[in-house]
Amino acid sequence: MAGDKIVLSGMRATGKIHLGNYFGAVKNWVDLQDRYDCYYFIADWHALTTDYSNTSDIVDNALEMLADWLASGLDVEKSVVFLQSMVPEHAELHLLLSMITPLGWLERVPTYKEQIRELNNRDLSTYGFLGYPVLQTADIVLYRADLVPVGEDQASHLELSREITRRFNSQYGHVFPEPQAFFTPTPRVPGLDGRKMSKSYDNTIDLADSPDEIRRKCKTMFTDPTRLRRTDAGHPDACNLYDFHRLVSPQEVQDQVARQCRLAQIGCVDDKKLLADRLIEFLEPIRRRREELIQDKGQLLEILRAGSERARSRATETMRQVRSAMALDYSRGWGSV
Secondary structure: OOOOOEEEEEEEOOOOOEHHHHHHHHHHHHHHOOOOEEEEEEEHHHHHHHHOOOOOOHHHHHHHHHHHHHHHOOOOOOOEEEEHHHOOHHHHHHHHHHOOOOHHHHHOOHHHHHHHHHOOOOOOOOHHHHOHHHHHHHHHHOOOOOEEEEOHHHHHHHHHHHHHHHHHHHHHOOOOOOOEEEEOOOOOOEOOOOOEOOHHHOOOOEOOOOHHHHHHHHHOOOOOOOOOOOOOOOOHHHOHHHHHHHHHOOHHHHHHHHHHHHOOOOOHHHHHHHHHHHHHHHHHHHHHHHHHHHOOHHHHHHHHHHHHHHHHHHHHHHHHHHHHHOOOOOOOOOOOO
């Protein structure tokens, strides 16, 4: 581990990750692990907040995700990589923080009502879903994290954690540093249909996709809506394909595609073929490494167990401080009667 500052981030256990996850989070995690003490966790309990009715895939999803992380460059010698449910202190701190968190704070979280509308085919009238931000706060402050990597559009999600932290410290004495948003580069990663890349939209390119699968998906990509004929001049800045070129193509390829598109020297079909080649080349090392890793799920599970033991070392010390601050520390005996 590399530095004095603690960086903490996690991802719900939803299985294989896609390019949006990679460029939006994992690539930054890899860069940060050489400069900070980094804790990265797979949030299997968080996955239950919306998918509690079907838990059969969570273990496999966690291992698939871990394989993607490691293949992308996360190093378990540099970072603490662990599983949320293997550190039970997350649940204890969640419970204690829930005792001091006003109900109104949770009900006003913007994403609460938004997700209820978007996921209207699921029953989300549960405390687990409402209390998601409290568990998220516990995840962060359990490691006394200084920095939480977020995009600028996600900063508001961290503010509730900061409010809960301030309330705890004010009530019981200073235990937790107030977590700060650590703004990291988050390029726009469109889905195949031009919307944000998301599993819920079924518009992703996964790190594990085969070359044939990538070519098939590229053929379906949304392109410049104003370019109706092959002979029409294109507008790269308004084209979904060019957003992908910005992510994975060398600068000279980007410049060539932009120029040829504007002059109608390349059509969308040919550009899709070119982009597929670039995506395949970019993802090949990751895909090859993850294929090796996923063959031994027992070893992946051992990696999570070892990382979780490292995480528990810090979590245990935090909970000792929390219990002492809240006068819940019975380890010193009963005193005089």
